[in-house]
Amino acid sequence: MNDPVLQVRDLRVYYHTPAGVVKAVDGISFDLPRGENLGLVGESGSGKSTTVQALMRLVMNPGRIEGGQALLDGIDLLKLSDEEMRHMAGARISLIPQGAMNSLNPVMRIKTQMIDTIKAHDTGPSRAAMMERIVDLLQLVGLSPDVANMYPHQLSGGMKQRVCIAMAITLQPQVIIADEPTSALDVVVQKQVMETLGQIQESINASVILVGHDMGLMAQFVDRVGIMYAGRLVELGPVEDIFEKPQHPYTRLLIGTLPSLETKGVFKGIPGMTPSLLAPPPGCTFHPRCPHATPACTRWDYDYREVRPGHWVACLAVNGDRP
């Protein structure tokens, strides 16, 4: 746990809509150790994508970063000017966006798009040196060098996704954020893409933040996982602990929704609906759906307790009376 490359503290992102203030991310803190893979899981509207957009400083109007810190090797990303952030993005922290394969420009060859990324940060290298680097990168993600001369429509979904991974690692960032990198891909291709990402993460000793809703993918890929609900982290811990000994009632129910390939009929839905973030319920936002809710939950203010080394939970029923 020593030497975290990224420290996020009390991150808050609110959307100022005509209907009111939507607290999409409301006080998120975590550490990302060097070389570790962290998962952020949550349902739609839980704030997981907003969290990573804030880290990349991509939150759009009417969204605003209201507070908190995101220290990348001691530099607060949230305080940088747009120009300074432009130099960080890609070089030190990079994003593989959701539906990344659709972010490629359809009328530009792959190599032209990759050269753009390099040139934006480094005007020095010659064209030949850049081509050499592009070929290396494509081979690193398991693509043939011919791909450099192709247009996006000539590639399959999995290949486009690999090109996006290659672009995200071009400048060897310390932190790679992957926002649902495989959500549109078939399982066989998904496995190949995730394996590619894992190999690259190891080879450049980067840290990956994997964002998604697929608990199966988390179990396969990450070292630690954070469970998000209504803009908050409710539980954060080593992936084995979360799956074996989930503490927060939401995590337990979420794991119960996973269909098994071993036994039939053991998966169940979670009753109720995710709360409206315009008017979230008082206290713990999960209490209206929680089977263990007590009247005290409506007055409770979020606090975290370390139930085991590195395993944090925000729940009154689990944490009991805090000394």
Next chain:
Amino acid sequence: MTALLEARNVSKTFTSGSIIGTSKHVTVALDDASLAINTEPATVISIAGESGSGKTTLSRLMLGLIKPTQGAIYHRGKSLAQMNRAERMAYRREVQAIFQDPFEAYNPFYIVDHALTMPIECFEPKMPKATARALIEEVLVTVGLRPEETLGRYPHQLSGGQRQRVMVARALLLKPSIIVADEPVSMVDASLRATILESLLKAHEEWGVSLIYITHDLTTAYQVSQTILMLYQGSMVEVGNVDKVIKNPRHPYTQLLISSIPLPDPKKRWGKGGGREVIAKPPGGKNLGCKFAPRCPHVMTRCWESQPPMYGLDDDCAVACFLFDKSPVLDKTEIINLYARR
């Protein structure tokens, strides 16, 4: 026995390209697929495959939304192509559909009641308003929705899960025999996925509705169905008892798919694989045989030469793979009969 709904050796090809016909491109979406479903007893059949496997094409054929290029769809023994108006109405009533996207299935200008009253007005024009209302409330309760919180609202006021459950309710309204559900849960969250599948299964168990569940997700297919049909690039690769197909897959493609599922168990990780597949090239430059041959780890010379027939295995499964050529080849009727086995 006449099956309630049957697809007999259907193929569908899509042609694209110039109308003048100089450079036509032909895509074989579905190649000689057969499927039969009954209601006595009610069954759940899954059609599973990756994108481009032809599963949606097969479902749209069975719903009569597109016409087969070859073969035919039969409803109670009558071909869809030869139905008169009354027979077509009966078919439309008995076979209901649920689609993937609960956001696109509604007209945003109407309250959701519209989607529920339309089928009644169309098929039961003489039903009194009060009876219709009671029926609508009954089906909403069946799918786990509170009528007073659902009716009178616009689609955008409901969550994705609620919208999809209203679609399940709509499909149940006319007490159909079969519901064809094309990826009904692929666009909703995990916590709702189970709830929607539960409401479909409840309809199956309590109302005796048969289901054709089309999915790319083998875990939910395993959970809900008794029989599964695996498609790969339009061809049937494996059919049979879902427990056997999932737990003991025999076609190399099914094996590849199942080994690629990210299991929600950190102790059962994929392991460090190569990350890239080897794609073999056919010896003569052209593959006339098995569509999976280029990716198959067990590929043999004969796989490139002709398409493997369906080999029957232990009475309730069939596999289209030459690895099983010691087993008997099934003819068309025997393949259809396979779906009736439990």
